[in-house]
Amino acid sequence: xxxxxxxxxxxxxxxxxxxxxxxxxxxxxxxxxxxxxxxxxxxxxxxxxxxxxxxxxxxxxxxxxxxxxxxxxxxxxxxxxxxxxxxxxxxxxxxxxxxxxxxxxxxxxxxxxxxxxxxxxxxxxxxxxxxxxxxxxxxxxxxxxxxxxxxxxxxxxxxxxxxxxxxxxxxxxxxxxxxxxxxxxxxxxxxxxxxxxxxxxxxxxxxxxxxxxxxxxxxxxxxxxxxxxxxxxxxxxxxxxxxxxxxxxxxxxxxxxxxxxxxxxxxxxxxxx
Amino acid sequence: xxxxxxxxxxxxxxxxxxxxxxxxxxxxxxxxxxxxxxxxxxxxxxxxxxxxxxxxxxxxxxxxxxxxxxxxxxxxxxxxxxxxxxxxxxxxxxxxxxxxxxxxxxxxxxxxxxxxxxxxxxxxxxxxxxxxxxxxxxxxxxxxxxxxxxxxxxxxxxxxxxxxxxxxxxxxxxxxxxxxxxxxxxxxxxxxxxxxxxxxxxxxxxxxxxxxxxxxxxxxxxxxxxxxxxxxxxxxx
Numbered sequence: 001x002x003x004x005x006x007x008x009x010x011x012x013x014x015x016x017x018x019x020x021x022x023x024x025x026x027x028x029x030x031x032x033x034x035x036x037x038x039x040x041x042x043x044x045x046x047x048x049x050x051x052x053x054x055x056x057x058x059x060x061x062x063x064x065x066x067x068x069x070x071x072x073x074x075x076x077x078x079x080x081x082x083x084x085x086x087x088x089x090x091x092x093x094x095x096x097x098x099x100x101x102x103x104x105x106x107x108x109x110x111x112x113x114x115x116x117x118x119x120x121x122x123x124x125x126x127x128x129x130x131x132x133x134x135x136x137x138x139x140x141x142x143x144x145x146x147x148x149x150x151x152x153x154x155x156x157x158x159x160x161x162x163x164x165x166x167x168x169x170x171x172x173x174x175x176x177x178x179x180x181x182x183x184x185x186x187x188x189x190x191x192x193x194x195x196x197x198x199x200x201x202x203x204x205x206x207x208x209x210x211x212x213x214x215x216x217x218x219x220x221x222x223x224x225x226x227x228x229x230x231x232x233x234x235x236x237x238x239x240x241x242x243x244x245x246x247x248x249x250x251x252x253x254x255x256x257x258x259x260x261x262x263x264x265x266x267x268x269x270x271x272x273x
Numbered sequence: 274x275x276x277x278x279x280x281x282x283x284x285x286x287x288x289x290x291x292x293x294x295x296x297x298x299x300x301x302x303x304x305x306x307x308x309x310x311x312x313x314x315x316x317x318x319x320x321x322x323x324x325x326x327x328x329x330x331x332x333x334x335x336x337x338x339x340x341x342x343x344x345x346x347x348x349x350x351x352x353x354x355x356x357x358x359x360x361x362x363x364x365x366x367x368x369x370x371x372x373x374x375x376x377x378x379x380x381x382x383x384x385x386x387x388x389x390x391x392x393x394x395x396x397x398x399x400x401x402x403x404x405x406x407x408x409x410x411x412x413x414x415x416x417x418x419x420x421x422x423x424x425x426x427x428x429x430x431x432x433x434x435x436x437x438x439x440x441x442x443x444x445x446x447x448x449x450x451x452x453x454x455x456x457x458x459x460x461x462x463x464x465x466x467x468x469x470x471x472x473x474x475x476x477x478x479x480x481x482x483x484x485x486x487x488x489x490x491x492x493x494x495x496x497x498x499x500x501x502x503x504x505x506x507x508x509x510x
Binding site: 122154219 | 334470
């Protein structure tokens with residue numbers, strides 16, 4: 001009768017190339033592959049390449065298939081796509097980078113680029129940017145609806161990748177030369193940066209009416225209503241935020257343990273080499 | 274168990290690396306907070322610049338990246354609406370040909386979205402000058418051709434001013450809806466009968482017959498901004 005409203009997994013995964021994303025992903029993959037091939041295995045272990053490869057595969061699936069088209073009829077699918085780009089691809093890609101090898105080979109930024117990165121990865125800055133991305137695009141009524149609707153399909157996925165990379169880079173600390181090392185800062189950051197997402201997720205979960213304008217009157221996939229889709233999107237957002245939150249709590253625990261030990265444990269000084 | 278052996282060269286390189294990995298000194302919190310506020314301003318300013326780069330005019334509706342050719346609407350229509358002894362004739366609605374069109378898909382038994390949309394669009398039409406009204410039309414395509422006869426559509430639209438209605442039969446209707454990305458499905462009602470669940474977008478087609486943008490029904494209540502969009506599209510086509 002109309003566009004397929006009950007797509008199978010095969011329908012969702014049908015190829016639908018997006019040139020800009022494809023070029024970006026392939027360029028990064030090529031850069032990574034070159035480095036991996038030339039580096040000693042001990043310094044750049046295979047498990048890191050596997051994680052980076054997973055990030056690339058997931059990014060390709062989410063940007064180069066018909067999933068993108070079907071998001072018009074499913075807020076849940078739309079949210080899954082954004083959350084994968086923000087909460088799955090970035091940590092996999094960051095864990096795939098051999099930070100120690102980069103530092104050893106002087107591949108980390110120096111000078112002004114290092115300074116700029118140091119500001120960008122400041123927990124305050126990363127938190128503010130991530131919160132702005134989440135809040136501005138999810139509560140459009142308060143801000144500019146036209147700005148939001150005209151950037152939702154093209155720019156927003158890119159912003160979610162950017163925000164996710166910032167957040168996870170602060171938590172996972174891939175660039176020790178430009179990032180502070182305290183667990184406390186990272187733990188607090190992780191906990192606070194999860195709050196905007198959790199709050200928006202909770203609003204969607206408990207709202208009695210559809211809040212996100214493009215889906216108010218949309219025909220939804222798999223015979224669901226717009227409200228069911230909104231509720232499911234709330235679940236997706238909350239579940240996607242859990243790993244980051246769990247890691248943040250772990251880091252806060254380490255910080256607290258270090259804090260508790262600071263007056264009771266005598267540090268043994270190592271002799272100079 | 275023997276611990277892994279470390280060669281002297283590895284020891285030297287890792288020591289060099291660790292000695293070079295200087296951890297930056299922590300910043301005062303207020304400096305970080307200030308930079309964070311600036312970064313947010315930069316981000317939102319960049320997004321604003323991106324949208325202005327895409328379109329210098331701040332459209333309220335969602336703009337198509339590139340204007341899409343609008344599929345023509347061919348069906349049955351009452352040509353002398355409101356007069357006694359209405360005449361039903363095959364019609365191909367004039368999309369383009371210098372007229373700007375607001376196209377909406379709906380059905381006459383719709384309890385909420387369709388009447389609201391048509392009322393909002395009439396409000397926009399009435400806010401125009403007579404010269405603008407002459408170059409603007411509201412086109413309604415029924416998604417319920419089994420029950421919405423051309424006469425019924427015409428009498429329904431009389432409540433909402435000067436919209437033109439067209440009955441398009443299946444399978445042409447499915448093809449037309451698909452070309453606009455419009456979905457619709459019959460939903461049975463508890464007491465018998467059915468209603469049509471459908472996409473609630475209104476498409477704005479310029480005088481050259483190209484789809485330029487769409488509004489959601491929740492946006493149409495803002496008459497001034499919708500009118501600005503129409504005027505901008507009229508001026509550019």
